[in-house]
Amino acid sequence: MKKILFPLLLLFSLFAFSQSKVGGIVVxxxxxxxxxxxxxxxxxTEGTISNDNGRFYMESDNTYETLIVSFIGFETQEISxxxxxxxxxxxxxxxxxxxxxxxxxxSGKQSKKNxxxxxxxxxxxxKKRENGVRKxxxxxxxxxEKIEFDLNTIDSALMNKKIFKGLEFVFDDxxxxxxxxxxxxxxxxxxxxxxxxxxxxxxxxKEKILGNKNSGFDNNQAIIAFVSDLYQxxxxxxNYLKFFDKxxxxxxxxxxxxxxxxxxxxxxxxxxxxxxxxxxYPRRKNxxxxxxxxxxxxxxxxxxxxxxEVTKSANINWVKEIYIEQEFDVVNDSVFLLKRDYMxxxxxxxxxxxxxxxxxxxxxxxxxxxxxxxxPKDYYKADKNPFDPATIVQDDSFWQKNRLxxxxxxxxxxxxxxxxxxxxxxxxxxxNIVSILGxxxxxxxxxxxxxxxxxxxxxxxxxxxxxxxxxxxxxxGENDPWRVEGYMAYGFADQKFKHGLAGKFLLDKKSRLxxxxxxxxxxxxxGVSLTATNDVxxxxxxxxxxxxxGANNRLTNINLSAFNIEMEPMTNFRIGVGGTFRTLSSAxxxxxxxxxxNPNTSGGIASEIEQFDFQTVMIFTPGKRTIGYGVERRDINxxxxxxxxxxxKGIDGLWGSDFDYDxxxxxxxxxxxxxxxxxxxxxxxxxxxxxxxPLGLLSVVPGNQTFFSNYGTFPNLDFYEFVTDxxxxxxxEHNFNGRLFSRIPFLRKLNLRExxxxxxxxxxxxxxxxxxxxxxxxxxxxxxxxxxxxxxxSFGIGNxxxxxRIDFNFRGNYLDRPDARPFGVTGTFGFNF
Numbered sequence: 001m002k003k004i005l006f007p008l009l010l011l012f013s014l015f016a017f018s019q020s021k022v023g024g025i026v027v028x029x030x031x032x033x034x035x036x037x038x039x040x041x042x043x044x045t046e047g048t049i050s051n052d053n054g055r056f057y058m059e060s061d062n063t064y065e066t067l068i069v070s071f072i073g074f075e076t077q078e079i080s081x082x083x084x085x086x087x088x089x090x091x092x093x094x095x096x097x098x099x100x101x102x103x104x105x106x107s108g109k110q111s112k113k114n115x116x117x118x119x120x121x122x123x124x125x126x127k128k129r130e131n132g133v134r135k136x137x138x139x140x141x142x143x144x145e146k147i148e149f150d151l152n153t154i155d156s157a158l159m160n161k162k163i164f165k166g167l168e169f170v171f172d173d174x175x176x177x178x179x180x181x182x183x184x185x186x187x188x189x190x191x192x193x194x195x196x197x198x199x200x201x202x203x204x205x206k207e208k209i210l211g212n213k214n215s216g217f218d219n220n221q222a223i224i225a226f227v228s229d230l231y232q233x234x235x236x237x238x239n240y241l242k243f244f245d246k247x248x249x250x251x252x253x254x255x256x257x258x259x260x261x262x263x264x265x266x267x268x269x270x271x272x273x274x275x276x277x278x279x280x281y282p283r284r285k286n287x288x289x290x291x292x293x294x295x296x297x298x299x300x301x302x303x304x305x306x307x308x309e310v311t312k313s314a315n316i317n318w319v320k321e322i323y324i325e326q327e328f329d330v331v332n333d334s335v336f337l338l339k340r341d342y343m344x345x346x347x348x349x350x351x352x353x354x355x356x357x358x359x360x361x362x363x364x365x366x367x368x369x370x371x372x373x374x375x376p377k378d379y380y381k382a383d384k385n386p387f388d389p390a391t392i393v394q395d396d397s398f399w400q401k402n403r404l405x406x407x408x409x410x411x412x413x414x415x416x417x418x419x420x421x422x423x424x425x426x427x428x429x430x431x432n433i434v435s436i437l438g439x440x441x442x443x444x445x446x447x448x449x450x451x452x453x454x455x456x457x458x459x460x461x462x463x464x465x466x467x468x469x470x471x472x473x474x475x476x477g478e479n480d481p482w483r484v485e486g487y488m489a490y491g492f493a494d495q496k497f498k499h500g501l502a503g504k505f506l507l508d509k510k511s512r513l514x515x516x517x518x519x520x521x522x523x524x525x526x527g528v529s530l531t532a533t534n535d536v537x538x539x540x541x542x543x544x545x546x547x548x549x550g551a552n553n554r555l556t557n558i559n560l561s562a563f564n565i566e567m568e569p570m571t572n573f574r575i576g577v578g579g580t581f582r583t584l585s586s587a588x589x590x591x592x593x594x595x596x597x598n599p600n601t602s603g604g605i606a607s608e609i610e611q612f613d614f615q616t617v618m619i620f621t622p623g624k625r626t627i628g629y630g631v632e633r634r635d636i637n638x639x640x641x642x643x644x645x646x647x648x649k650g651i652d653g654l655w656g657s658d659f660d661y662d663x664x665x666x667x668x669x670x671x672x673x674x675x676x677x678x679x680x681x682x683x684x685x686x687x688x689x690x691x692x693x694p695l696g697l698l699s700v701v702p703g704n705q706t707f708f709s710n711y712g713t714f715p716n717l718d719f720y721e722f723v724t725d726x727x728x729x730x731x732x733e734h735n736f737n738g739r740l741f742s743r744i745p746f747l748r749k750l751n752l753r754e755x756x757x758x759x760x761x762x763x764x765x766x767x768x769x770x771x772x773x774x775x776x777x778x779x780x781x782x783x784x785x786x787x788x789x790x791x792x793x794s795f796g797i798g799n800x801x802x803x804x805r806i807d808f809n810f811r812g813n814y815l816d817r818p819d820a821r822p823f824g825v826t827g828t829f830g831f832n833f
Contacts, residue, residue, distance in 0.1 A: 022067055133198060140197045305327045309322065327340045500519070594776060595775035718819070727763035
């Protein structure tokens with residue numbers, strides 16, 4: 001949800017000057033739009049092609065007097081430009097009556113054979129490893145990036161809305177985008193200057209941020225993390241370019257000939273280099289593709305410049321336009337290096353031409369290239385998450401020296417405007433409302449406290465009935481070295497109060513040495529995951545589910561105290577040690593039993609477990625990127641793997657602890673971007689308990705009796721249906737992102753996305769553990785999936801009305817069990833691109 005909320009958070013801040021602006025629509029004799037028509041300023045290499053709906057817009061810093069529009073089968077049109085700005089043009093194409101002697105500009109479906117553009121493309125593939133920084137053993141360069149957000153499609157109706165009453169001054173200076181021709185109001189600017197070093201032999205790269213500056217929301221890492229996640233780096237020579245969690249087929253991809261039409265349009269000198277101009281556009285609609293053109297050198301077959309525009313039919317939400325430009329410089333007469341990268345995204349709830357939205361614009365400039373200067377291997381292994389606002393907030397002299405591209409009047413004005421807006425109470429109120437929706441917390445600046453989370457206030461379960469919860473946490477800033485939080489809850493059925501209190505303290509920033517501890521007394525649904533860390537204040541599924549499938553009565557009273565020490569000796573590798581003391585008992589003894597054999601009691605049976613455990617855990621998350629330096633950091637990407645190894649030692653007798661045992665667990669989760677076929681998420685979990693323990697300490701195969709799709713659980717299993725002391729589980733879920741539905745004509749326009757899942761688990765339960773837990777069998781039959789692997793499969797449809805997903809889940813076996821659920825439907829909702 002944050003990916004939509006944070007652009008809206010930047011709800012409120014001037015001049016871009018150019019000489020020629022044109023925009024409009026290309027139609028045929030019947031008034032039907034002509035898609036992918038070529039539009040060019042005469043006697044220039046500046047041009048574009050019309051989109052799926054025949055519309056075009058382009059802008060130039062130069063003044064031109066004539067526009068050329070062409071399309072195969074139509075006569076080329078030359079339109080005089082009598083003024084510098086010409087919008088809402090309607091260019092009517094006439095069918096050609098002459099036989100063409102040669103085809104210079106081509107559209108329509110193109111042949112893959114005997115196509116000169118495809119032959120050039122093959123040479124680009126062959127040479128791509130010899131171009132750019134790949135050609136050298138080591139490389140280094142300076143990188144300057146500025147990211148701007150603008151409120152767009154501004155008109156008098158918007159200006160007169162009550163929401164802007166008292167803020168009318170923000171509309172004093174407006175201009176139009178050179179890409180879309182829409183009026184816009186700059187509202188946010190973030191600048192970053194960094195030094196990048198890479199080693200092609202070691203296959204390592206490290207970016208060291210030396211300065212960061214943003215307007216209006218200094219050090220708001222929620223916004224900075226969102227921006228960093230939104231605009232990640234890419235290489236046009238890669239087969240797939242990833243934007244907004246989607247993989248778009250690159251026009252330079254080896255699979256491009258099956259995805260795009262290519263045509264050789266022109267050849268000319270570009271910066272004293274003879275280059276070919278190739279136009280490309282998609283073969284099919286609704287796929288994640290671009291349209292545009294590129295200039296490629298005739299000898300090195302390196303790209304000189306390229307533009308990419310996402311087609312409107314692409315299956316992507318909340319983004320109406322994506323436009324990319326890249327320019328390359330020639331070094332030593334043969335090496336082409338990236339000089340400037342520009343990307344514009346038009347975020348909007350609708351894809352209609354006149355719908356309002358927010359522009360996101362990123363400009364990245366590269367300079368000061370150096371090559372073959374080797375650095376020690378340890379340099380790349382050191383902290384790769386160096387974003388530290390305490391050391392990189394630089395003064396004006398730093399930015400005057402290191403801006404590789406000067407700010408224009410627009411961008412300079414943003415800083416001034418946001419400084420003014422921050423003094424307006426109404427703007428601050430708007431900012432606070434959206435901040436609450438994004439974070440879930442209400443800030444009380446006066447006391448440095450947050451109230452929340454607002455999403456945990458209400459819940460329901462069979463033991464407590466209706467339940468309310470209220471929480472507080474300390475909050476002095478994004479990078480607090482310590483944080484204390486707690487909550488109180490009350491169940492109306494059991495008429496009992498519950499509580500939780502925890503604290504975290506960062507003792508050393510370099511090694512990220514953190515000490516944490518707390519206590520929680522509450523009702524929980526145990527066994528909702530196999531491998532998990534101890535989170536004293538984690539949100540319990542017992543208290544957050546309003547509706548469940550069947551009886552949700554296998555709940556546990558828990559009194560948990562924990563103390564942990566954690567450190568990060570190397571980037572993304574964490575080690576933690578700690579201890580927990582738990583008291584467990586059934587919250588509904590008449591329905592769910594945790595009884596076990598205990599000869600030391602008068603009746604030989606105990607109903608309560610008291611247990612002290614010592615734990616050590618190692619977590620490795622290669623590729624994970626974070627932001628901030630406080631006790632709690634924010635993630636700025638999701639495409640990383642997670643490896644977890646956990647050892648638990650139960651100690652009998654310590655503080656009255658009941659059992660002596662050992663438990664070893666391992667899990668590995670990995671997202672896979674499968675080219676243009678979507679994203680696969682995989683998880684493997686294995687574990688074994690050595691020694692005899694009661695049900696409350698065994699490994700329960702995680703069921704799911706809620707109506708919400710929850711990855712990592714088995715939606716057709718009831719809670720505690722399978723219990724193990726040795727287990728191995730696999731979860732696979734693949735989202736095709738509409739790849740299949742886009743081929744079905746009557747489904748194409750719905751932009752639905754297909755998801756398939758497969759999950760299985762094998763486990764066993766020793767005879768000794770069966771005997772120990774014999775008293776619990778009356779209400780909790782103990783069985784492990786040892787005869788055969790238990791498995792489920794599912795088919796899901798996502799992106800329903802852009803926010804809903806429904807999964808149809810099927811149980812593969814063990815159907816003869818009492819109350820077995822062979823089929824179930826779960827769902828979820830959220831804002832996803």
